[in-house]
Amino acid sequence: MVTKPNSFKTPPTSRGNSPSRGNTTIRSRSPSRSTNNNRGISPSKQKNSTNPKNGEKEPPSTRTGRSPNRNRTTPNAGTQRNVGKSPVRSRGTSPSSKSTASISTNGTMGSSEVNKRFRRPSESGSIERLDEDNNLRRIITSYNQDGDNINVVVRVRPLSKKEIKSVDNNVVQFPGNGQILITDVPGGSGGGLKTKLFSYNVVFEPAATQEDVLQYSGMKRLIEMAVEGFRCTCFCYGQTGSGKTHTLTGPPGLFGLKKTPYSDAHGLVFRSFMYLFQKLQEQPDKHFILKASYLEIYNEKVIDLLNPGSARKPLAVRWSKKARGFFVENLFTVDCEELDDLIAVLEEGLRNRSVGRHNMNEYSSRSHTILTVHITSEQPAENGVFISRTGKINFVDLAGSEMTKKTQSEGKTLEEANNINKSLMVLGYCISSLSDTKKKICHIPYRDSKLTKLLADSLAGNGVTLMIACISPAKSNLCETLNTLRYAARAKRIRTKPIVVMDPREALILSLKREVDVLQNENEHLRTALHVYSTSNLSSDDKNAGLDNLIGHSPPHVDLEELAKMEGHELVELVRIYVKENDILRKENVELYSSRDILQRDHELVCRENERLLKKLEELNPPPLSSGRQTLSADALNSIDDNSPTTNFWSNSDQKKSTDTNKEMPEFIQKRMDKRLGNRGKDMNMTPRGRPSSWDDKPNGPKIVRIKSSKSDDSSGSRNKEPTKQNSLQSELGESSQERRFSMAKAKEMDKDGVFGSAITLTDEEDL
Numbered sequence: 001m002v003t004k005p006n007s008f009k010t011p012p013t014s015r016g017n018s019p020s021r022g023n024t025t026i027r028s029r030s031p032s033r034s035t036n037n038n039r040g041i042s043p044s045k046q047k048n049s050t051n052p053k054n055g056e057k058e059p060p061s062t063r064t065g066r067s068p069n070r071n072r073t074t075p076n077a078g079t080q081r082n083v084g085k086s087p088v089r090s091r092g093t094s095p096s097s098k099s100t101a102s103i104s105t106n107g108t109m110g111s112s113e114v115n116k117r118f119r120r121p122s123e124s125g126s127i128e129r130l131d132e133d134n135n136l137r138r139i140i141t142s143y144n145q146d147g148d149n150i151n152v153v154v155r156v157r158p159l160s161k162k163e164i165k166s167v168d169n170n171v172v173q174f175p176g177n178g179q180i181l182i183t184d185v186p187g188g189s190g191g192g193l194k195t196k197l198f199s200y201n202v203v204f205e206p207a208a209t210q211e212d213v214l215q216y217s218g219m220k221r222l223i224e225m226a227v228e229g230f231r232c233t234c235f236c237y238g239q240t241g242s243g244k245t246h247t248l249t250g251p252p253g254l255f256g257l258k259k260t261p262y263s264d265a266h267g268l269v270f271r272s273f274m275y276l277f278q279k280l281q282e283q284p285d286k287h288f289i290l291k292a293s294y295l296e297i298y299n300e301k302v303i304d305l306l307n308p309g310s311a312r313k314p315l316a317v318r319w320s321k322k323a324r325g326f327f328v329e330n331l332f333t334v335d336c337e338e339l340d341d342l343i344a345v346l347e348e349g350l351r352n353r354s355v356g357r358h359n360m361n362e363y364s365s366r367s368h369t370i371l372t373v374h375i376t377s378e379q380p381a382e383n384g385v386f387i388s389r390t391g392k393i394n395f396v397d398l399a400g401s402e403m404t405k406k407t408q409s410e411g412k413t414l415e416e417a418n419n420i421n422k423s424l425m426v427l428g429y430c431i432s433s434l435s436d437t438k439k440k441i442c443h444i445p446y447r448d449s450k451l452t453k454l455l456a457d458s459l460a461g462n463g464v465t466l467m468i469a470c471i472s473p474a475k476s477n478l479c480e481t482l483n484t485l486r487y488a489a490r491a492k493r494i495r496t497k498p499i500v501v502m503d504p505r506e507a508l509i510l511s512l513k514r515e516v517d518v519l520q521n522e523n524e525h526l527r528t529a530l531h532v533y534s535t536s537n538l539s540s541d542d543k544n545a546g547l548d549n550l551i552g553h554s555p556p557h558v559d560l561e562e563l564a565k566m567e568g569h570e571l572v573e574l575v576r577i578y579v580k581e582n583d584i585l586r587k588e589n590v591e592l593y594s595s596r597d598i599l600q601r602d603h604e605l606v607c608r609e610n611e612r613l614l615k616k617l618e619e620l621n622p623p624p625l626s627s628g629r630q631t632l633s634a635d636a637l638n639s640i641d642d643n644s645p646t647t648n649f650w651s652n653s654d655q656k657k658s659t660d661t662n663k664e665m666p667e668f669i670q671k672r673m674d675k676r677l678g679n680r681g682k683d684m685n686m687t688p689r690g691r692p693s694s695w696d697d698k699p700n701g702p703k704i705v706r707i708k709s710s711k712s713d714d715s716s717g718s719r720n721k722e723p724t725k726q727n728s729l730q731s732e733l734g735e736s737s738q739e740r741r742f743s744m745a746k747a748k749e750m751d752k753d754g755v756f757g758s759a760i761t762l763t764d765e766e767d768l
Ligand SMILES: Nc1ncnc2c1ncn2[C@@H]1O[C@H](COP(=O)(O)OP(=O)(O)OP(=O)(O)O)[C@@H](O)[C@H]1O
Pocket: 156, 157, 158, 160, 206, 238, 239, 240, 241, 242, 243, 244, 245, 246, 247, 250, 251, 252, 361, 363, 364, 365, 366, 398, 399, 400, 401, 470
């Protein structure tokens, strides 16, 4: 019977199901590979090998042959077999060449988003399965807690034969919901024993299989994120003999035993590779480039497991300013086009790895190993540009902490143990410091060991991390088990800030796109603010309509700065508006000049007529006339009340007399004057701009100024000494004709009739 799991969707129906191959097309490995004396990936992959020192290609026969020699490149040559388009880091280049482009963009996922994606639904649950004896056994419990950043799972291995034999009691219990209860812990009340409860995201009980770990640890999601461009790390932590190597790569000798290529015993790395290729095949629109490297830290020295060399010359760990991270100088990277290539890398590394034996483990890892798969994806984007992202996944198999008394290490093994313990201690400090949420800023001792230098980014940088804490259930390992569980609990509190690692080109494109969007919005606002009619989206008719609408109005005011920001078609439109307005103004200017000429002529004629009439008057009506005939200024004239009886064309000291005199004017003169006045009254009904000319009838309207000749009786009179209204007008027309607008059309008409009245309608420009 299988109980229904709460949180896991598809529990395995039987124990030890084989790794799912999915849709991945996997070539079966050639048998010759596992027996390859050269220890390379395969004979067929000896092509393109290059000498790591000088970058020149080596013939296969001259290779020393310990490392997979496919696609190898030298640090300085920078040549790689071209699998893709983007430059790929070759051995010896700093990680900056690939990962400096860790630019946080809009596409960057925040921690909470990563948490959501990294975890399965946040529920508690368990999976139970029938064992060989038909007993129902629970294999996994889980409790996903919000806010965790490093996903921590615990795997408890079964008791070993040796432990069973020696009746080494089981001190680990599983209350469920991702909890582990440790019994028999010293320090209880009255010197007795107590229990300790720990809680994690997922707990794999001893019956859990290798496939269970892949399915439920979150490893699959980690791989998916690496494909998306995140830097991901899975590391196994725990005491010696707790099952780290077993979890990651399987039992010892798995690859060298000519077993079936796909075994139940295969560990997480092998299964992850298969899942990775499955994922890559699901995205045919993208072009992927895979590269792998494999190193070990042995006695604080970094050794390239893909090219250890006979002297196992250590590589330097350096700080990259550009990438703001540590990197291993001259580390080999191998192009991996197929799953087999990755598996070959794994095999090669395991072969070259330092393994020793001690009292607690026949095949004890004497070094920490880091197997890295770099995943570069290239996706075609707009305008023939490729968008590239580079994620990576690190598989870190730590050497186990050792109690040298228990392992009975001596000599070389003891030295190894000391180095292992020292680096693990630094790792412990780093985890403690990072998990201490009270201390906001504190020193993290990454530099104290090569291991922590290389794991710095995974622990607290921009990566996503899965920690698999491996423990033994035996009472004899109680102390180390408690230590491991404590570290695992601390690691759970560490916060990282995962980001997508992007190619600089992609970052540039994204930033330009953002800029264009911002500018487009800004221009739209400016256009609205400036009332500039955008014709970009209109038909030609609409454009004309838009232009006509604009021409009726004043052209928009545009600052130089704003002008610089305008687009071409807007500038053209603006120029058209100004040209049209300019034409209108020029025509008006010509009309104004011709009006001025007409008025000047009119004025002369009026003056002449006036003189003639005066002469006639003098002849008919000899003195006494006043000697100083009053000449009115424009102001004075304006102040004259039209209804006033004093309003007249004539200014005479004796007004009454003058009026009487008018009555006494000869009839022909009177007729002529009446005619002139009548014509004027008829013709001046409307101004050329359509305004009634009867402003003089309105109390607040502009006055009709009646201008009389300023000629005095004395020929040397005031005309030359004092500017008259007409002279003022002339100078006004000449000097500032553009500031005044006149009723030139009516003036022309008057001219046509041959009657030039002395009344001229003056209007201020603002009144037009
Ligand atoms: N889950 C498991 N199921 C069955 N056997 C296991 C399991 N975990 C570990 N073992 C066995 O226990 C032994 C020790 O495991 P392993 O070598 O993986 O430990 P380790 O933690 O890597 O030790 P070290 O740190 O010394 O390398 C191996 O023989 C391994 O096959």
